[in-house]
Amino acid sequence: MSQIVDIDGSLLEGGGQILRIALSLSCLKRIPVRIFNIRAGRSKPGLMAQHLKGVELVRDLSNAKVVGAHLGSTEISFYPGKINGGSFNAFIRTAGSISLLLQVALPCAIFAKSDTMLRLGGGTNAEMAPQVDYMTEVFRPILEKFGATFEFDLIRRGYFPKGNGEVVVNVKPITQLKSIQLTDPGNITSITGWSFVAGTLPHFLSNKMAESAQKYLSKTCRNINIESYKEDHKVAPDNCSGIILVAHTNTDCILGSDALGKRSETSEETGERAAESLLKSIENKACVDDHSQDQIIVYMALASGPSSVRVGEITLHTKTAIFVAETLAKVKFNIESLQDGANIIHCTGS
Incomplete structure (x- = not known):
């Protein structure tokens, strides 16, 4: 060893x-x-x-x-x-x-x-x-x-x-692991989502989150389907509310966002917060969102051959993941900065 x-x-x-x-x-x-x-x-x-x-x-x-x-x-x-x-x-x-x-x-x-x-x-x-x-x-x-x-x-x-x-x-x-090439963000073809409440929270709050998110994203995509529901009490006995959004592109890219309800904000604000996060990834013409950006670093480092992934701004979590991967996996990452403000992360895996 x-x-x-x-x-x-x-x-x-x-x-x-x-x-x-x-x-x-x-x-x-x-x-x-x-x-x-x-x-x-x-x-x-x-x-x-x-x-x-x-x-x-x-x-x-x-x-x-x-x-x-x-x-x-x-x-x-x-x-x-x-x-x-x-x-x-x-x-x-x-x-x-x-x-x-x-x-x-x-x-x-x-x-x-x-x-x-x-x-x-x-x-x-x-x-x-x-x-x-x-x-x-x-x-x-x-x-x-x-x-x-x-x-x-x-x-x-x-x-x-x-x-x-x-x-x-x-x-x-x-x-x-196979190497991947995700550099063409394409165009958004659909947005799906799940808006939920659990415990004693009323069902209509999930509707408000979904409606708010859909309204915020409607100018970006017409094909939006956000399901609103109340969790089964046997599966989710405690109180919570939240929303998960997923955008698909015609180049097979997947972008996501989520938000949990807070006492300090309305359900409409929760839905808008999740939509705003997703819209940021879309406007950055990223092929993966910020949540997945740092998670894929390990897999790029371990894959066979060169991988390239287009992202928005390089997050601090991603910089951290690259630092550790380069230290332990003995690989080298390169960041290509594009004129539109996006970046492409390159790595030849080990």
């Missing part, structure tokens, strides 16, 4: 993302890592419940040895073993994001020796993270362009502050 590599967790984004990407690539490249200054710039530095559970999950996936993995820890050393596949459980005892658990585990499961089943618990629809619906409706189709995918079963919704959501993810391993 290679000599341990030090990674300063306070650099760039300075949050949980450095930890997640470093752990994934450590497992896949069989490179031990020491990650220090974990979440140093946050109001509560160190590992919180969802970060610790992510460490434990990839530890189990890769038969790794970990030193320093406990709540509040600002430094861990991670020594990966072989990724064999199998069944694994990871339940965050808070509303911490299930999507972020999936982000750290999925690259490992894709290259496991055998099929992998992940039973994940926590928040299905959480702030500061993609909603699980975004992961299935937007990110999964993008992942399939690389030649990988996953099956997803929603058992129970989990919202802030209780969490208690549960999903089951099944992954069949592959031997190699």
Whole structure:
């Protein structure tokens, strides 16, 4: 095994993302890592419940040895073993994001020796993270362009502050990821979406979110279909509201956005906020939105051959992902700045 590599967790984004990407690539490249200054710039530095559970999950996936993995820890050393596949459980005892658990585990499961089943618990629809619906409706189709995918079963919704959501993810391993070329944004052909309320919130609030989003986007696309519904109480007993939007282009690009309802804003404002985020990606003529922009970096680094993806502004999360990928995967990313303000991310994978 290679000599341990030090990674300063306070650099760039300075949050949980450095930890997640470093752990994934450590497992896949069989490179031990020491990650220090974990979440140093946050109001509560160190590992919180969802970060610790992510460490434990990839530890189990890769038969790794970990030193320093406990709540509040600002430094861990991670020594990966072989990724064999199998069944694994990871339940965050808070509303911490299930999507972020999936982000750290999925690259490992894709290259496991055998099929992998992940039973994940926590928040299905959480702030500061993609909603699980975004992961299935937007990110999964993008992942399939690389030649990988996953099956997803929603058992129970989990919202802030209780969490208690549960999903089951099944992954069949592959031997190699394909490189991708996504440089032509094309034209928007349709926009679909799902506007929901849960718990004791009245159904009409979901209608208001959907109508607001549709009105905001109507000048961009005529073919808009946003479903409004109230979650089944058995699946989603607690209160929450939100909306997920997905835009498709005639060049097979997929852009998404989402928003959760807040007490400080009306349902109409929530719908408009999600629509505004989607419209920004459309106006930037991006082939992937900001949420997927940083997530695909790991897959570009691991793919066979050169990949190129057109995006809008390079986000801080993407810069962070590139930094870690170049450090551990020994690849080089190049950013091509275009005259219209967009950028193309280039990488020849390992």
